Amino acid sequence: MSNSKVNLVTGGAGFLGSHLVECLIKNNEEVICIDNLFTGDKRNIEKWKNNPKFEFIRHDITEPIFLEVGKIWHLACPASPVHYQHNPIKTAKTSFLGTYNMLGLAKRLKAKILFTSTSEVYGDPEVHPQPESYRGNVNTIGIRSCYDEGKRIAETLCFDYKRLHNLDVKVARIFNTYGPRMVPNDGRVISNFICQALSNKELTIYGKGDQTRSFCYVNDLIEGLIKLMNSDLSGPVNLGNPEELRIIDVANIIQKKVPNSAKISFKELPQDDPLQRKPIIKLAEEKLNWRPKTTLSEGLDKTIEYFQQLIN
Numbered sequence: 001m002s003n004s005k006v007n008l009v010t011g012g013a014g015f016l017g018s019h020l021v022e023c024l025i026k027n028n029e030e031v032i033c034i035d036n037l038f039t040g041d042k043r044n045i046e047k048w049k050n051n052p053k054f055e056f057i058r059h060d061i062t063e064p065i066f067l068e069v070g071k072i073w074h075l076a077c078p079a080s081p082v083h084y085q086h087n088p089i090k091t092a093k094t095s096f097l098g099t100y101n102m103l104g105l106a107k108r109l110k111a112k113i114l115f116t117s118t119s120e121v122y123g124d125p126e127v128h129p130q131p132e133s134y135r136g137n138v139n140t141i142g143i144r145s146c147y148d149e150g151k152r153i154a155e156t157l158c159f160d161y162k163r164l165h166n167l168d169v170k171v172a173r174i175f176n177t178y179g180p181r182m183v184p185n186d187g188r189v190i191s192n193f194i195c196q197a198l199s200n201k202e203l204t205i206y207g208k209g210d211q212t213r214s215f216c217y218v219n220d221l222i223e224g225l226i227k228l229m230n231s232d233l234s235g236p237v238n239l240g241n242p243e244e245l246r247i248i249d250v251a252n253i254i255q256k257k258v259p260n261s262a263k264i265s266f267k268e269l270p271q272d273d274p275l276q277r278k279p280i281i282k283l284a285e286e287k288l289n290w291r292p293k294t295t296l297s298e299g300l301d302k303t304i305e306y307f308q309q310l311i312n
C-alpha cells in the first residue's frame with residue numbers, strides 16, 4: 001500500500017536531486033533517496049544522515065525496487081554530456097528500464113510520479129524558441145542520442161502509463177540549469193567556465209561560441225518541480241529561464257566576475273551540439289504560476305562562491 005506521506009527521490013544524491021531533497025526536508029516531509037552514486041555524491045546528502053525523516057538507499061534503478069511511498073520524483077539519470085556519453089548503453093538503460101521500473105512502482109502504489117525530461121527532446125531545434133508542442137529534431141544515431149532518445153522514450157512510457165493505467169504522471173522538460181553542487185569539471189558549460197576561471201586556466205569555448213542556451217538557477221527550477229507535482233497538470237511542461245545568451249557572452253560575464261581569469265581558447269564543436277535553445281514558458285506561467293526569479297548575475301555569484309569554497 002502507498003504511504004502517501006513519503007517522497008521517493010531517485011537521483012537524490014545528484015545536483016538537482018539534492019536541492020529537491022533539501023526543500024522537501026525543509027517542508028518537514030519524509031524522503032527516501034535512491035541513487036547508485038554514478039554522478040551523485042554522498043557529501044550532497046551528508047547533512048541529513050542522522051535526520052529520522054531522511055533515508056538513503058544505494059540502488060541502481062535499472063533493477064526493480066519495492067518501497068511504500070506516495071510521491072515519486074524520478075530524476076536519476078546522468079545529465080552532463082561527458083557523463084551520459086561515458087557509457088551510452090547504460091544511459092539508455094537508465095532512461096528506459098529505470099523509468100519503466102519507477103512507473104511500475106507508481107502503478108502498484110497508485111502514487112503520483114514526476115519525471116524530469118529535458119529540452120534535449122527538441123534536439124537541434126528548427127523552431128525557436130521552443131514551445132511544448134514542438135516535436136523536435138533529434139539524431140537517432142549520434143553521440144547525444146542515448147540521452148535525447150532515452151528521454152523521449154521515457155516520456156512515451158509516462159504517457160502510455162497515464163492512458164492505460166490512469167497514472168498521475170507529470171513530465172517536466174528542464175532547460176539548462178546551474179548552481180551550487182554541480183560536479184566541478186563535469187563538462188557542463190557553467191561549471192567548466194567557473195572552475196577554469198578560478199584555477200586560472202583558459203576558458204574553453206567549443207566552436208565560435210555563437211550557439212545559445214538559456215540558463216535557469218537551481219532554486220527557481222526546484223520551485224517549478226514542486227509546483228508541478230502539486231498541480232493537476234501532466235505536461236509536458238517547459239521549465240527554464242527564457243533569457244537566452246551566446247556561449248561567448250557567458251564566458252565574458254564569468255571572466256569579468258572572477259578576478260585574474262585566463263583568456264578564452266576555442267576548441268572543436270562537439271557533434272550534434274544544438275545551435276540554439278530557449279524555452280517558451282507560457283504553460284508554466286499560466287498553469288503553475290511559475291517563472292524564474294533569479295538573474296544570471298545573482299545565480300553566477302552564488303555558484304562562483306560555491307566553487308571557490310570547494311576548490312580552496
Ligand code: NAD
Binds near residue numbers: 012037040119
Ligand atoms: P546529476 O548527474 O547531478 O544527477 C543524476 C543523479 O542520478 C546522480 O546522483 C546519479 O548518481 C544518479 N543516477 C544516474 N544513473 C542512475 C541509476 N541507474 N540508478 C540510480 N541512480 C542513478 O544530474 P542533474 O543535473 O541533477 O539532473 C537530474 C535530472 O534532471 C536528470 O534526469 C537530468 O536528465 C534532468 N535534467 C537536468 C538538467 C540540468 O541542466 N541540470 C537539464 C535537463 C534535464
Ligand code: UDP
Binds near residue numbers: 189193
Ligand atoms: N560548451 C563550451 N565549453 C565548455 C563546455 C560547453 O563552449 O567548456 C558549450 C557546449 O558546446 C554547448 C553549450 O556550451 O554548446 C552548453 O553545453 P552543456 O554541456 O553545458 O549543455 P548542453 O549542450 O547539454 O545544453
